[in-house]
Amino acid sequence: MLRALFQTLFRKKQTEQQLDDELRSYLELTTAENVRRGMTPAKAAQQARRDLGGMEQVKENVRDVRVGASLETFLQDVRYAIRSLRKNPSFAAIAILTLALGIGANTTIFSVVNGVLLKPLPYPNPGRLITLWETHPVWGRFLSVAPANFYDWREQNRSFDKMAALNAYPDYILTGTGEPHRLTGADVTADFFPLLGVKMALGRGFQAAEDHAVVLSYSTWERYFGARPEIVGTQVRLNDQSFTVVGVLPRDFSLVSKPSDFQARGQFDVWTNLGLNSPPEAWLRGTHPLNVFGRLKPGVPLQQAQADLDRIAANLRHLYPDDNKDKGIVAIPMEEHAVANVRTALFTLLAAVAMVLLIACANIANLLLTRAAARQKEMALRAALGASRRRLAQQLLTESAVLASVGALLGLALTLWSVPALVRHLPADLPRASGISVDGPVLAFTTLIALATGILFGLVPLVQSRDVRLNARGVSSGQSRLRSALIVGQVSLALVLLAGAGLMTRSLRALLQVSPGFRTGNILTARLSLPRRYANGYKFGTGAHRQISVFQRALADRVRAIPGVESLGFTSHLPLAGTNNDWSFFIEGRPPKPPGVFDSTDYRPVTAGYFETIGIPIKSGRSFEARDDEDHALVVIVNEAMARQFWPGENPVGQRLKFGDENWRTIVGIAGDVHHEGLAIAPVPEMYIPWGQVPNVEVRPILVVRSLIDPASLTSAVRKAVAEVDRGVPMDHVATMQQIVSGSVSESRFRTTAIALFALLALFVASIGLYGVMSYLVSQRTREFGIRMAVGATRGAVLRQVLQQGAKLAAIGVAIGLAAAALFGRLIASLLYRVKPLDAPTLVGVSILLAAVALLASYIPARRAANADPMDSLRYE
Amino acid sequence: MPESEILQGTLDLLILKSLALDKMHGMAISRRISQITNGAFEAKAGSLFPALHRMEQAGWLSSEWGESETKRRSKFYKLTRTGRSRLQSESQRWERISLAMASALRAT
Numbered sequence: 001m002l003r004a005l006f007q008t009l010f011r012k013k014q015t016e017q018q019l020d021d022e023l024r025s026y027l028e029l030t031t032a033e034n035v036r037r038g039m040t041p042a043k044a045a046q047q048a049r050r051d052l053g054g055m056e057q058v059k060e061n062v063r064d065v066r067v068g069a070s071l072e073t074f075l076q077d078v079r080y081a082i083r084s085l086r087k088n089p090s091f092a093a094i095a096i097l098t099l100a101l102g103i104g105a106n107t108t109i110f111s112v113v114n115g116v117l118l119k120p121l122p123y124p125n126p127g128r129l130i131t132l133w134e135t136h137p138v139w140g141r142f143l144s145v146a147p148a149n150f151y152d153w154r155e156q157n158r159s160f161d162k163m164a165a166l167n168a169y170p171d172y173i174l175t176g177t178g179e180p181h182r183l184t185g186a187d188v189t190a191d192f193f194p195l196l197g198v199k200m201a202l203g204r205g206f207q208a209a210e211d212h213a214v215v216l217s218y219s220t221w222e223r224y225f226g227a228r229p230e231i232v233g234t235q236v237r238l239n240d241q242s243f244t245v246v247g248v249l250p251r252d253f254s255l256v257s258k259p260s261d262f263q264a265r266g267q268f269d270v271w272t273n274l275g276l277n278s279p280p281e282a283w284l285r286g287t288h289p290l291n292v293f294g295r296l297k298p299g300v301p302l303q304q305a306q307a308d309l310d311r312i313a314a315n316l317r318h319l320y321p322d323d324n325k326d327k328g329i330v331a332i333p334m335e336e337h338a339v340a341n342v343r344t345a346l347f348t349l350l351a352a353v354a355m356v357l358l359i360a361c362a363n364i365a366n367l368l369l370t371r372a373a374a375r376q377k378e379m380a381l382r383a384a385l386g387a388s389r390r391r392l393a394q395q396l397l398t399e400s401a402v403l404a405s406v407g408a409l410l411g412l413a414l415t416l417w418s419v420p421a422l423v424r425h426l427p428a429d430l431p432r433a434s435g436i437s438v439d440g441p442v443l444a445f446t447t448l449i450a451l452a453t454g455i456l457f458g459l460v461p462l463v464q465s466r467d468v469r470l471n472a473r474g475v476s477s478g479q480s481r482l483r484s485a486l487i488v489g490q491v492s493l494a495l496v497l498l499a500g501a502g503l504m505t506r507s508l509r510a511l512l513q514v515s516p517g518f519r520t521g522n523i524l525t526a527r528l529s530l531p532r533r534y535a536n537g538y539k540f541g542t543g544a545h546r547q548i549s550v551f552q553r554a555l556a557d558r559v560r561a562i563p564g565v566e567s568l569g570f571t572s573h574l575p576l577a578g579t580n581n582d583w584s585f586f587i588e589g590r591p592p593k594p595p596g597v598f599d600s601t602d603y604r605p606v607t608a609g610y611f612e613t614i615g616i617p618i619k620s621g622r623s624f625e626a627r628d629d630e631d632h633a634l635v636v637i638v639n640e641a642m643a644r645q646f647w648p649g650e651n652p653v654g655q656r657l658k659f660g661d662e663n664w665r666t667i668v669g670i671a672g673d674v675h676h677e678g679l680a681i682a683p684v685p686e687m688y689i690p691w692g693q694v695p696n697v698e699v700r701p702i703l704v705v706r707s708l709i710d711p712a713s714l715t716s717a718v719r720k721a722v723a724e725v726d727r728g729v730p731m732d733h734v735a736t737m738q739q740i741v742s743g744s745v746s747e748s749r750f751r752t753t754a755i756a757l758f759a760l761l762a763l764f765v766a767s768i769g770l771y772g773v774m775s776y777l778v779s780q781r782t783r784e785f786g787i788r789m790a791v792g793a794t795r796g797a798v799l800r801q802v803l804q805q806g807a808k809l810a811a812i813g814v815a816i817g818l819a820a821a822a823l824f825g826r827l828i829a830s831l832l833y834r835v836k837p838l839d840a841p842t843l844v845g846v847s848i849l850l851a852a853v854a855l856l857a858s859y860i861p862a863r864r865a866a867n868a869d870p871m872d873s874l875r876y877e
Numbered sequence: 878m879p880e881s882e883i884l885q886g887t888l889d890l891l892i893l894k895s896l897a898l899d900k901m902h903g904m905a906i907s908r909r910i911s912q913i914t915n916g917a918f919e920a921k922a923g924s925l926f927p928a929l930h931r932m933e934q935a936g937w938l939s940s941e942w943g944e945s946e947t948k949r950r951s952k953f954y955k956l957t958r959t960g961r962s963r964l965q966s967e968s969q970r971w972e973r974i975s976l977a978m979a980s981a982l983r984a985t
Contacts, residue, residue, distance in 0.1 A: 018952070019926075022903060025951040026922060029904040032947050052922045061923055065931040 015066075019059055027052055077398035084399065091371060092403070094772075095364050098765050099407025102360030104414030105758060107438070107446045109353040111419045112426075113346050115436030121256050121335050122435070124197035128296040129334040130305070132163070134288065134327050141330060142337075145292045146323065148285035149316060151276055153292070153329065156312045159305035160294040164192035166255075167274055167289050168262045171700070173531050173730060174270075176237040177224045182529040182730040183238075183269035186255075186262075189276055195295045196255075203232035203247030206273040214243040215271040218251040238270065239532045256338050259431050261291065285323040293334065306331050338431045345751050348828050352500065352758045355493045357449065359762050362486045362493075363769040368400065369483055370776040412446055427747035483773050484809055491813025491854065492820055494759070494766040498846035499821035500828060501759035503835055504752040506842060510834040511745055517674035517683065518575055519615030522566075523704060523737035524711035525574055526718060528555075529730050530699040546630060549692045551725060552607055552701060558721035564709040569610030570691060570701040574737075575676045576744040583695070587646065588656040588664060601642055601685040602676070605694040611637075611671060613706045614737070621653040621669030629692035634665040640673045642685035659695045678744055680833045702733075711736045751831070763853060771857040774806050778861040786870045795866040802865050806858025807851075814847050821846075888920060888928050890971060893937065893956065893964040900955035902945055903929060929954060937963050 027048050034044035052058060066072070085092040120126045132153065134143040145153075145165065154163040167187040174181045193205035193215075202221075206213055214236065216225070225231050235242045255266035262268075296305055309329040316324045339346075372379075379392060419438045426433050534547045552570055559568055584598035593599070608624045611617075619640060628635050636657065643652050656664040673683035691698065707714055715734055722731050735743075742749075778785075785798050825837025835842070895901065895909040903925060910920045920928075932938045937960035945951040956964065 021950060022952045023922070023926070025902065025945060025949050026904045026926075028947055028949050029902070029945060029951070033904075033908075054923075058922050058926055061927045062930050065927045066934070 016059075019062055023052070023055060023058060027055075073394075074398065077395050078402055080395065081399040081402040085402065088371070091367060094768060095367050095403050096407045096410060098360045098363050098768070099404065100410035100414055101761055101765070102357040103408055103411030103446055103449055104418065105761065106353045106357045106449060107411060107415040107442055108418045108422060109349050109754075110445055111415065111438055111442045112422065112436055113350050114439075114442055116430065116432045117339055117343065117346055118441075119432075119435055121338075122252065125295075126335060127333070128161075128298070129196070130160075130294045130296060130302070130331045131334050131337045132292040132294055132309070133330050133332070135330045136328070137326055142332075144288045145290040146285045146288050147276055147290055148280045148282070149324070149327075150290050150292050151280055152316060153309070153312055156315070157294075157305075157308055159297060159300045159308040161297050162191045162195040163292065163294045164189045164195045165274060165276065165290040165292050166192060168268075168291070169272070171529055172238040172270055173240075173529055173728070174224060174236065174238055175240070175728065180531075180728050180730050181224065182527075182732055183220065184267070185238075185270045185272060186268040187272050187274035189274045192293070195293055198253055199250060200247040201250045202229060203245070205247055208277050209275070210246070210273050211275070212241065212243050213246045213273055214238065215247045215249060216245060217249050217267070217269050217271075218253070220269040221248045238272075243272065254434060256334065256432055257291075258338050258341065285320055294331070302331060302333070342430060342747075344828070344830055345747070348500075348831065349751060349754055349758075351824070351827070352497055352755050355497055356758050356762050356765070359490045359493050359765050359769075362490045363765050363772075364403070366483055366486045366769050366773055369486075370772055372396075408446055408449070412443070415442075415446065425750065427750045430747065480777070483776075487770055487773050487809045488813040488816065490766040490769050491810055491850065492815075492817030494762040495814055495817025495846060495850050496820045496824050497755070497759040497762045498850060499817075499843055500824055501752070501756040502842035502846050503825060503828065503832055503837065503839055504748075504755050506839065507832040507835045508745065508748050508752045511679050511748060514675065514679045516575060516679060516741060517616060517672055518737075519706075520737045520741050522707050522709075522711050523614060524707060524714050524718070525705075525733070525735055525737060525740070526703045526715075526722075526731050527733040528701050528703060528722060529732075530701070530726075531728055532699065534699050535697040546692075548699065548701070549629060551729075552691065554725045555703070555721060556607075556609075558724060559703070559705060559718055562714060562717045562721065564707050564714060566706045566708050567609055567613045568703065568705045569613040570605075570607040570703055571610050571614075572605045572698050572700065572702065573676075574702055574704070574740060575614075575674050576678065577740050583659055585657045585659050588658075599646065601687055603687045603689055605691045605698045606688050607691045607701075610688075610704060613704050615706075616674055617672040619670045619672055620651065621667070623669060624688070624690050628690035634663055634693050635668045635690060636665045637669040637671050637688040638667055639671045639683065639686045639688075641683045642687060643670050645685050662695055665689075665693075679741075680748075748831075748833075763850065767853045767857045770806065770809070770854055771860065773809075774802065774858040775861040775864075777805065778802055778865040782865070782868060785865050785868065789870040799862045799866040802862035803855065803858055806854060806862070810851055810854030810858075813854075814850055817850075818843060818847065887918075887971075888924060889932060890964070890967045891918065891920070892925075892928060892932065893960060893967065896938070896954060896956050896960070897964060900941070900953045902943075902951040902953050904951075906954065932960070936960075 027045075030048035030051055031041075031044045034047050035041060039047060049055075063072075121129060123129060132145070133141070134145050134149065135141050136143060147165070150163075150165045154160075157163065165188070169185040169187050172183045172185045174183050188206070190206040190208045190210070193200070198205070200215070201218060203215075205215060216231070221227055221231060225236075231245050232247065234245055236245060237243075249271075255262075255268070257266040294305075296302070309331055313324075313327065313329045317327060382392060415438055419436065423433060423436050426436075530548060530551060534551065556568055559565055582600050582602045584600035586592075587599065606624065608626050608628065611623045618637070621637070624635070624637065638646075638652055646652070647655065652667045653669060655667050657667070658664045671688060674686070675681065675683055676686065677684065689695075691701070703718065705711065705714060705718065719731055722729055785793075789795070789798065821843060822838060825839075829837045891910045891914070892906060894913065895906050901909065903922070906929070907920045907922070907925055910918055929938065933940055933954070936957060938954045939957050940952050940954050942950055943953045
């Protein structure tokens with residue numbers, strides 16, 4: 001059987017020769033017999049041939065029964081298809097390129113969407129993983145949780161198998177492994193790892209009451225402990241305390257989370273035990289540091305769990321009105337929460353590439369139509385020579401499939417190249433970016449697209465070849481209507497994409513034009529992490545930060561001495577770079593608020609020199625000075641937004657407020673507003689406090705240096721200065737302010753660039769399509785133009801006529817496109833900043849651009865028609 | 878006149894039967910079939926050769942090249958072991974069918 005297949009496919013010549021021999025022998029034997037019966041040799045041979053019934057026909061019948069005959073036919077079709085594509089290289093190149101770009105772009109974006117949105121979370125039974133939050137009608141829907149509340153939720157719920165809490169501990173300083181290193185850390189309850197279903201690479205997770213135990217991430221284990229397997233059970237030094245290593249997490253573990261939830265983006269270096277095994281003290285209901293996770297019991301739907309939590313929330317409101325007034329609980333699937341902010345942007349990109357692919361398909365269909373028309377005679381001839389309709393259809397489909405396969409292969413190659421390239425350029429705040437890869441489902445998706453397109457545009461010429469007749473010529477009206485429809489579709493889709501790209505570009509420009517409220521040029525920033533001992537002796541409300549102030553002053557002296565440094569200051573949080581603290585306060589002379597209601601705003605500790613260095617203007621009053629320290633009267637500076645909100649129509653300078661039990665603070669100045677949370681987000685009320693007078697411990701000063709020279713060139717000198725003051729202080733997150741601003745718009749810039757690229761691709765492909773169709777229509781009417789010119793039409797008239805035809809198609813396309821763009825604009829409205837979805841300048845602009853390109857695409861064939869010699873035109877055919 | 882067109886499905890059996898005694902080339906098989914059916918059936922080249930090739934690929938027949946009576950290079954077919962057991966099972970099946978058909982047609 002296999003031998004037979006082998007012979008059919010590869011020993012074709014020999015097999016054919018043998019068949020020929022066999023039949024000739026038969027013929028000869030029959031002839032000989034006829035002669036024996038008394039016929040003349042000539043008559044005998046003639047009779048034998050008649051008896052055989054047509055040599056070729058017998059051979060064809062034998063070929064049909066051969067094993068692999070259909071495969072053979074298929075290969076023959078493929079060879080024919082390749083030959084005929086090679087005869088028309090520009091057609092093949094355009095078609096394959098169009099398809100490769102369409103499929104490549106589509107697969108790439110689909111890879112991203114698949115990795116971020118569609119793939120299940122990398123934990124067992126991920127659908128049952130839930131995040132839980134406190135809610136408040138004013139403060140918001142996803143508030144982190146008080147430890148005492150978490151404890152009650154865990155004890156009282158009936159819907160969760162496990163519930164665990166995480167406290168994103170700011171950082172640990174690791175010592176005893178050479179230089180000190182700052183590590184990101186998280187405290188988790190013992191149930192946390194079992195809840196996610198994590199299997200440790202080494203050792204185990206936490207036991208309930210285990211103190212001073214630590215679990216290392218795989219990369220921490222590799223980087224600082226040389227991946228030594230005997231690490232489990234040994235002691236490591238974190239923040240000057242000894243911890244026992246109990247386990248190492250697997251290499252691929254990360255906590256999938258919304259990037260804004262944790263500064264460490266779920267990649268914590270070390271994990272410690274949060275405890276919370278017995279009812280917490282009462283004050284742990286008033287502080288809210290926890291992220292809470294739950295695993296639903298099998299068969300319990302989310303709504304039922306939510307009802308259960310609502311019951312608990314009502315109970316807690318009743319029992320602890322001081323802390324839980326108006327508080328609720330909300331449960332949301334972990335996966336949904338992580339990607340909530342990027343869903344729209346990613347689906348927009350997916351919609352955009354789908355449009356590119358549609359345009360590409362329409363283009364290929366049009367190209368094939370054009371080609372089928374040019375080959376009508378060939379088809380008619382082959383039909384007349386006995387090719388069945390089925391055989392012709394098979395041939396046409398094969399040709400499309402060959403095109404589609406080559407296009408898909410190229411597209412796949414493009415994807416393999418572009419996905420890693422894209423992942424490198426993804427905005428840092430895209431969640432789950434590590435989950436992006438070209439994998440099975442994506443591959444299947446590409447193949448599906450390729451096959452679907454192959455069949456789709458293979459069918460179009462089939463419909464047309466239904467009436468293949470010899471001598472058929474000219475364009476049937478149905479056919480040109482189909483072509484025109486395809487062109488109109490392409491033009492309108494291209495317009496939608498161009499409009500989307502235009503809107504996003506304008507939005508990005510508007511975003512970049514927002515004045516951030518500070519200077520971005522020539523500023524270097526670096527984060528320092530002081531060991532905890534700097535906070536020793538600190539007591540709430542006394543402002544005892546002497547050791548930190550001493551460090552800051554010593555460092556300031558050294559840094560100021562570096563050539564090129566103009567000024568410097570310290571802050572706890574940079575603008576546009578991460579989260580804020582907020583603190584509740586009382587204003588002097590205002591009536592007391594009911595329990596559970598506070599005034600609170602964000603605040604940040606800064607040192608004297610910070611405002612001047614980063615260029616935040618003091619609008620009224622004074623800036624901080626060196627004398628605003630532990631030993632002097634407490635002061636505070638508020639920003640304009642805070643002044644407007646709490647002292648409308650008044651000057652707050654000279655007024656007093658206080659935090660908790662401390663002494664009154666005098667407002668000494670009003671600082672200009674700063675876009676701290678993002679360029680697109682309006683400034684919020686904020687206050688600044690001198691570092692020496694902060695009511696709580698702040699051991700992570702960010703050094704901000706303004707320079708006269710390139711700020712990045714100061715890095716090593718600054719690092720040296722830090723080491724000179726205290727060798728035990730790690731310095732990291734070194735960045736210029738320009739980089740921070742640019743990083744804050746990276747997501748917007750990424751999606752704008754992507755859409756703009758797709759729009760240009762769409763414009764390019766659609767104009768090729770228009771050009772192709774206009775060329776074809778012109779070639780079909782060569783004779784007509786010849787006659788017209790022969791009877792006196794000018795070249796200008798012919799030119800105008802062709803241009804008009806192109807312009808009409810483009811105009812209809814633009815009109816439909818504008819309507820569709822309005823819908824698309826609404827889809828992306830949430831992604832736009834200070835640009836309306838129906839932005840007239842954008843829509844008019846892209847319409848003009850598209851019309852101009854369309855006219856150019858028709859102008860070239862139009863000129864060809866006008867310049868043709870009338871006599872040639874008449875002789876044509 | 879011969880019945881000419883051989884009943885569908887019977888050609889294979891007739892070819893197997895013709896080759897039961899000795900190897901033969903195509904033309905001889907054709908003659909043998911009309912001989913053993915008393916001229917009732919005639920295997921034309923157009924159906925004989927496809928059948929021979931199909932049966933060879935199915936492994937019922939094997940072939941070798943030899944010299945015919947006219948000293949011409951010809952392809953000779955013979956039964957394989959599979960072909961021989963096929964002949965047996967097909968014959969039995971056919972006998973059952975023809976018995977059944979005969980009794981059906983005799984029934985009133």
